[in-house]
Amino acid sequence: MLKLSCFESRLAELQRLHPEMPVQAVSMVRFIIFLQRRLEDELAGILAQHDLSHSGWSLLMMIYSAPRQTINPSTASDVLGQSRPHMTRMTDELCARGWVERTQDPNDRRAVEICLTAKGAAAMQEILPPMWRQYEGLSGRFSAEEIDLFSGFLRRWLLDLETATHPDNPPAAPAKDIA
């Protein structure tokens, strides 16, 4: 029996026991958790070939795509949803590879700037193509229309959660079509 089927049997039984259970909410939350585990496991396989963890990869992509290919640890922590000590450790690892370097923020002596090096940029050129293929392979089999809809739902949910925990944030503009 498929694991998901087994899980859904449990869910059905839970609902039988507790008709007041918000079954859709419970299952959606659980589906997200299951998806995350699988997706990270799959990505971990190919990242391991480059001796990268998922966190290191996330940070590297943030740096690579930032203005002047430079970021500071607190911003990275904020956007990636991971702790500042973890950004410190990931930065340590990437520095050890020679892929990034830390410099002093000229305007704020507390702050550090993490910049991509030429070596790091070269590494990214090598890693990105197989990673794009991996991401594509991880996509479910959806039509373009379904992907637009699904992506929009995920984004809205994220925004709802972000806005709920930081009510002072203004509601975000609708998604711009990035493509």
Added chain:
Amino acid sequence: MLKLSCFESRLAELQRLHPEMPVQAVSMVRFIIFLQRRLEDELAGILAQHDLSHSGWSLLMMIYSAPRQTINPSTASDVLGQSRPHMTRMTDELCARGWVERTQDPNDRRAVEICLTAKGAAAMQEILPPMWRQYEGLSGRFSAEEIDLFSGFLRRWLLDLETATHPDNPPAAPAKDIA
């Protein structure tokens, strides 16, 4: 600036640098990871009041809703996507609370059965109502129609990933309407 907005700026820049990037796939995978972090953080808040980790809670729910409120560790590990040693530790914690107990499988001396105790059932009656409310509160603001669609997408993606990594599994039947 919203964290998600910041992230999407990075994504836009990545796409400018790499037009071949599968932007929808990359963003969807990343959205799942972000969602999982937030959802688990939110759930952790209320679970902490009951001195439960997310893993312990997951296992407890699996046991609570299983036939005869009994499960074995390997099945739990398989369905929840977590390691057998972790199931052992979670079981240790729940045993220490008096909420579950281990018994010998009468048919297989290797196997352990984890059964909910009366005390555990009582604890569940107490924990479930606030948890239902928490799950409901975590749901994004979607219409019933959108929730059906969204839930279906999540489920299909999970099935695609499960089938891709275990090709011998038959494609699952479409979701039965649980309600």
Added chain:
DNA sequence: ATCTAATAGTTACTTGTGTAACTATATGGA
């Protein structure tokens, strides 16, 4: 100008969870 509160990043410590290895037991093929 002063001082309190907040922030940036690191270090030390803690918690969560994986893998490897182990023992005991079951399965299934020869």
Added chain:
DNA sequence: TCCATATAGTTACACAAGTAACTATTAGAT
């Protein structure tokens, strides 16, 4: 019937990532 292989669960060890505490620095109110 025997034996190799696989499985169940635990223990030991390793790794990932969080929190608390710290120092240095900045921001902003008075």
